[in-house]
Amino acid sequence: xxxxxxxxxxxxxxxxxxxxxxxxxxxxxxxxxxxxxxxxxxxxxxxxxxxxxxxxxxxxxxxxxxxxxxxxxxxxxxxxxxxxxxxxxxxxxxxxxxxxxxxxxxxxxxxxxxxxxxxxxxxxxxxxxxxxxxxxxxxxxxxxxxxxxxxxxxxx
Amino acid sequence: xxxxxxxxxxxxxxxxxxxxxxxxxxxxxxxxxxxxxxxxxxxxxxxxxxxxxxxxxxxxxxxxxxxxxxxxxxxxxxxxxxxxxxxxxxxxxxxxxxxxxxxxxxxxxxxxxxxxxxxxxxxxxxxxxxxxxxxxxxxxxxxxxxxxxxxxxxxxxxxxxxxxxxxxxxxxxxxxxxxxxxxxxxxxxxxxxxxxxxxxxxxxxxxxxxxxxxxxxxxxxxxxxxxxxxxxxxxxxxxxxxxxxxxxxxxxxxxxxxxx
Numbered sequence: 001x002x003x004x005x006x007x008x009x010x011x012x013x014x015x016x017x018x019x020x021x022x023x024x025x026x027x028x029x030x031x032x033x034x035x036x037x038x039x040x041x042x043x044x045x046x047x048x049x050x051x052x053x054x055x056x057x058x059x060x061x062x063x064x065x066x067x068x069x070x071x072x073x074x075x076x077x078x079x080x081x082x083x084x085x086x087x088x089x090x091x092x093x094x095x096x097x098x099x100x101x102x103x104x105x106x107x108x109x110x111x112x113x114x115x116x117x118x119x120x121x122x123x124x125x126x127x128x129x130x131x132x133x134x135x136x137x138x139x140x141x142x143x144x145x146x147x148x149x150x151x152x153x154x155x156x
Numbered sequence: 157x158x159x160x161x162x163x164x165x166x167x168x169x170x171x172x173x174x175x176x177x178x179x180x181x182x183x184x185x186x187x188x189x190x191x192x193x194x195x196x197x198x199x200x201x202x203x204x205x206x207x208x209x210x211x212x213x214x215x216x217x218x219x220x221x222x223x224x225x226x227x228x229x230x231x232x233x234x235x236x237x238x239x240x241x242x243x244x245x246x247x248x249x250x251x252x253x254x255x256x257x258x259x260x261x262x263x264x265x266x267x268x269x270x271x272x273x274x275x276x277x278x279x280x281x282x283x284x285x286x287x288x289x290x291x292x293x294x295x296x297x298x299x300x301x302x303x304x305x306x307x308x309x310x311x312x313x314x315x316x317x318x319x320x321x322x323x324x325x326x327x328x329x330x331x332x333x334x335x336x337x338x339x340x341x342x343x344x345x346x347x348x349x350x351x352x353x354x355x356x357x358x359x360x361x362x363x364x365x366x367x368x369x370x371x372x373x374x375x376x377x378x379x380x381x382x383x384x385x386x387x388x389x390x391x392x393x394x395x396x397x398x399x400x401x402x403x404x405x406x407x408x409x410x411x412x413x414x415x416x
């Protein structure tokens with residue numbers, strides 16, 4: 001039942017990503033809220049279960065994607081792999097500034113990925129991508145962590 | 157253990173999906189996804205534009221009053237010009253009748269609504285609610301208010317993807333209306349620009365830019381925009397100039413596909 005709520009939240013965010021989020025463009029860019037949500041879940045919830053949520057989110061985005069099949073899933077798997085091997089030891093109840101840095105690093109990696117696949121000039125849009133993605137990601141993380149604390153206090 | 161098994165199944169499914177995608181076997185799945193979700197995504201998209209327009213109007217009321225006052229003089233002049241144009245139209249019709257020209261509209265248009273946008277912020281493309289069953293084909297031109305906005309990409313049975321000209325990867329052959337110089341219109345984060353203009357051609361400010369039929373991709377003569385800020389960066393082979401389009405690409409609602 002708990003996992004079903006997460007999958008439904010992911011689906012909701014996917015629908016928002018293709019209909020509402022494009023109107024939140026800043027300097028020609030808007031963030032991927034689905035990825036930011038999934039990273040929040042990765043940090044706050046079970047790291048092992050998160051791979052299934054990531055792949056589900058990626059699959060749902062592929063259905064709306066105008067790129068080759070696997071564009072988003074590959075992106076998500078690469079980020080998960082990086083988190084698993086490099087960032088995971090530092091993500092146990094991290095302070096907020098560390099979460100912000102994590103999102104900033106993720107934004108840079110996404111920019112690199114997009115520049116390789118889309119042949120886009122990554123450096124010209126780097127500041128916008130990093131700032132916008134980090135702030136949006138932090139807002140989602142903050143909301144999710146508050147919800148989690150509320151759930152824990154209700155159970156207690 | 158159960159999770160690992162599920163993971164292996166999903167990864168196998170993804171590999172199969174990636175292998176069969178080039179053969180277009182995933183198209184029906186994408187088509188039905190667009191059809192099922194379009195009532196929700198289309199409604200959210202259109203409602204958000206309406207809300208944005210409301211706030212935009214609210215915040216620009218002061219400017220609207222000033223513009224209204226300055227427009228009154230222009231309206232009087234336009235009324236007089238309109239009378240002269242009606243006279244010319246009458247003469248034109250008479251001449252056509254004399255020479256027996258057939259009056260036919262140049263393009264057949266298919267009206268369509270935008271139901272969703274690409275999930276990625278850097279890829280400027282939208283999905284529309286018309287597909288192959290409505291006569292949509294790949295590479296057909298897409299216009300809004302008479303100006304070029306994009307080209308049809310992937311086509312499904314009941315929906316299609318439109319790659320906008322503001323996209324980073326968009327390239328549209330075009331020409332300058334007065335100086336007749338050719339070039340390529342490219343998109344990107346900095347906006348539209350006309351590049352690869354021959355060195356012996358000098359674009360003028362506000363000069364119209366239209367599509368060229370070089371490569372037989374798009375019909376010739378579709379307006380794209382006007383030259384804005386003639387900042388000529390000279391390399392060994394060509395010039396480039398920024399383009400101003402009257403179309404607000406982030407507020408597109410209804411667009412028209414040119415049925416060639």
